[in-house]
C-alpha cells in the first residue's frame with residue numbers, strides 16, 4: 001500500500017493550504033453573519049480566483065477539466081478543503097453536485113450531458129439529489145413510495161421528499177422514484193432528472209436544523225413532487241437501475257465525506273491546541289496546556305485522527321487498486337469510525353474553549369451543529385455496523401464449514 005504524494009500533488013496541496021488560510025478562514029466570520037444567499041457574489045469572486053489558479057473541480061476526470069486524480073489524491077484534497085464549510089463549494093467539488101456529476105458523466109445521454117453536466121461542472125448551476133422521503137425510513141430504501149408513472153412519452157412523478165440538500169437555488173434535481181413496483185426489490189427504482197422550475201416540483205421549505213434554516217447551497221429542503229411531468233428522455237441510466245447508480249456514487253462519495261470530516265478534525269485539533277497553549281488557568285500563569293487532562297485529550301484526539309485517516313486512505317487505495325467490490329468492508333468501516341472520531345474531536349475542542357466554544361466566534365459551534373448529521377446521512381451508524389457485522393459473520397461461517 002503506497003500513499004506517496006507526487007511532487008505535483010504536493011504543490012497543489014500547498015496552494016490549497018495557502019488559499020484556505022488567506023482567503024477562506026478569514027471569510028468565515030461573514031459566513032456566520034449573513035445568509036449564504038447574500039454572500040453569493042463574494043463567493044463567486046473567490047471561485048474565480050480558484051479557477052484562475054487552475055484548481056477548479058480538482059477531483060473530476062481530466063475529460064471534464066479536472067486533474068484526473070486517483071482516490072487517495074482526491075481524498076487528500078478533500079481533507080484540506082474540509083477544514084472550512086466553504087472549502088468544497090469554493091473549489092466546485094461540493095456534495096451532492098460532485099456525486100451527480102459522476103453519475104451524469106458515467107450514465108448520462110449526450111443530450112443530458114450537454115444540458116446538465118456541462119454547466120454543472122463549470123459551476124454555472126447547482127443540482128440536488130432527492131431520495132429520502134418524509135414518510136418512509138431512509139435507512140431502508142426498499143420501502144420507498146414516491147412514484148414515476150409513464151404517460152405517453154413522459155413520466156409523472158409524485159412523492160414527498162426531504163433532506164434534499166441544496167434544493168433552494170438548484171437548477172435541477174436527480175429524483176429517485178419507484179418506476180417498476182413489481183420488479184425485484186433492487187430493481188424497482190430509477191433516477192430521473194427534474195428541472196427545478198417544473199411546476200410539479202415544489203420546494204415547501206428549508207428545514208430548520210438545530211436552529212438554522214440556511215439558504216441556497218447551505219440548506220436542506222422539503223420537496224413535493226406533485227403530478228410533476230418530465231420527458232422520458234430525463235431518465236438517467238436504465239429504468240430500474242436507480243440503486244445500481246446509487247452504488248456507483250458510493251465509493252468515491254464515501255472517501256470524499258470521510259476525508260472532509262478528517263479536515264474538520266484537523267482544524268478542531270489545531271484550534272484546541274492553540275487555545276490550550278494561550279489560555280491561562282492558574283494564578284501562577286499556568287495554562288490549560290499544562291493540565292494533564294488536556295494533554296490526554298490532545299494525545300487521544302491526535303491518535304484517533306491518525307487511525308481514522310489511515311483507515312480512510314487504505315479504503316481509497318483499495319478501491320483504486322482492487323475495485324469497489326473487494327473494498328466493501330473497509331468502505332463500511334470508515335463511515336462510522338470517522339464520523340464518531342469527528343464528533344469526539346469537535347466535542348473536546350469545544351470543551352477546551354469553554355464559553356467561547358459555544359459561541360459562534362469560532363467555527364467549532366458550527367461544526368458541532370452541522371456535523372452531527374454525519375452519523376445519520378449516507379447510512380446511519382447502526383445500518384453500516386449491522387451490514388458489516390453480518391458480512392464478517394458470514395465469512396466465518398463459510399470458513400468453519402470448510
Ligand SMILES: Cc1cc2nc3c(=O)[nH]c(=O)nc-3n(C[C@H](O)[C@H](O)[C@H](O)COP(=O)(O)OP(=O)(O)OC[C@H]3O[C@@H](n4cnc5c(N)ncnc54)[C@H](O)[C@@H]3O)c2cc1C
Nearest residue numbers: 129130131132137138139163164165373376377378380382
Ligand atoms: C444533513 C443531512 C443531509 C442529507 N442530505 C440528503 C440528500 O441530499 N438527499 C437525500 O436523499 N437524503 C439526504 N439526507 C437524508 C439521509 O440520507 C437520511 O436521513 C438517512 O438515510 C436516514 O434515514 P431517516 O432519516 O429516514 O432515518 P430512519 O431510517 O427512520 O432511521 C432512524 C434511526 O434508526 C436507526 N436505524 C435505522 N435502521 C436501523 C437498523 N437496520 N438497525 C438498527 N438501527 C437502525 C438509526 O439510528 C437511524 O438513525 C440527509 C440527511 C441529513 C441529516
